[in-house]
Amino acid sequence: MRIAVTGLAGQVVQSLVERGPAAGHVILPVGRPALDLAGGDGAAIRAALAAVRPEAIVSAAAYTAVDKAESEPDLAFAVNAAGAGHVAQAAAALGVPLVHLSTDYVFSGEGTRAWREDDPTGPKGVYGASKLAGEQAVLAAQPNSAVLRTAWVYSPFGANFVKTMLRLAASRDTLGVVADQVGNPTSALDIADGVMQVAQNLADRPTDESLRGLFHMTGSGETSWAGFAEAIFAASAGLGGPSAQVHPIATSDYPTPAARPVNSRLDCAKLAAAHGVRLPDWRLSLAGVVARLERQQEEAR
């Protein structure tokens, strides 16, 4: 299929570009300046997407700076809520299915059970609130959509926690990392594979209601940010790369502008049942990404 994706340099965009051909798809990134989600210009967004003649659209562009969003709420909402709504309106006008990405940060983080799609939301910060408004705008504008909430995304591309940890370890022996926030690390490369399968299902079965609506899609297994950091350093040290001792700390010891959910676990059973998609264990995917990052470092030296 010809699959348009919003954004150019994003982790999920670059992962789709890399994985698309093997899955038999033509990935068509559409981003700034042609498509600017912050501009409030729905007609321009529709024209930019129409120009690449897509058979499906993936909405992967977003304002993702969680802490900065607290001081830029208007921009976060313009991009993540109004902008996402315009992309969905474009998909509806073009008559093509939409896969839209959302986040675990729509939840409050209470309790210890993994969140299901029909659990009540309660975002702790501006980013989560803007993404929640985006989900609602998307599903209202284009019922022929699957909204996939993912979490803790990392990859060889863009900015992410894995790259931050490896960068910090190059100059530090010990790192304090919060141990009381638990969630599901997810490789953007695995997201790309899942997104393409979901898009194909939507295109193949246009009247199957069970494929549409909200779904959770993360890597299998769970850990804390401290556990994630330890696994990153174990993988890196095994390849002769940078590592540091992880000092587990409480959220209160690491003050940030945005509050984050303590329990970010997402239950992905609905996606497996409806779409037949189940992402690999996070540790397996992490090993592959860390190995790629080490190779990049070696080539740069």
Ligand SMILES: NC(=O)C1=CN([C@@H]2O[C@H](COP(=O)(O)OP(=O)(O)OC[C@H]3O[C@@H](n4cnc5c(N)ncnc54)[C@H](OP(=O)(O)O)[C@@H]3O)[C@@H](O)[C@H]2O)C=CC1
């Ligand atoms: N990163 C994470 O940990 C998580 C992400 N998600 C969601 O997954 C999706 C993909 O995230 P990820 O790939 O990590 O994102 P990145 O932060 O890597 O990239 C953001 C993308 O959004 C684009 N973008 C930002 N502002 C605008 C704008 N005004 N107009 C057009 N494009 C814009 C960027 O454009 P450009 O190419 O020009 O830089 C870039 O391509 C997002 O919806 C995000 O909310 C969900 C859970 C976790």
Ligand SMILES: Cc1cn([C@H]2C[C@H](O)[C@@H](COP(=O)(O)OP(=O)(O)O[C@H]3O[C@@H](C)C(=O)[C@@H](O)[C@H]3O)O2)c(=O)[nH]c1=O
């Ligand atoms: C860098 C660093 C972070 N932390 C903590 C802060 C925070 O609680 C946690 C993660 O920090 P980050 O800022 O990297 O992650 P954050 O930006 O909160 O990541 C989120 O991004 C958005 C886009 C999402 O949708 C979420 O699913 C999630 O991936 O780790 C430490 O404890 N020590 C450190 O040295």
Ligand SMILES: [Mg+2]
């Ligand atoms: Mg961050």
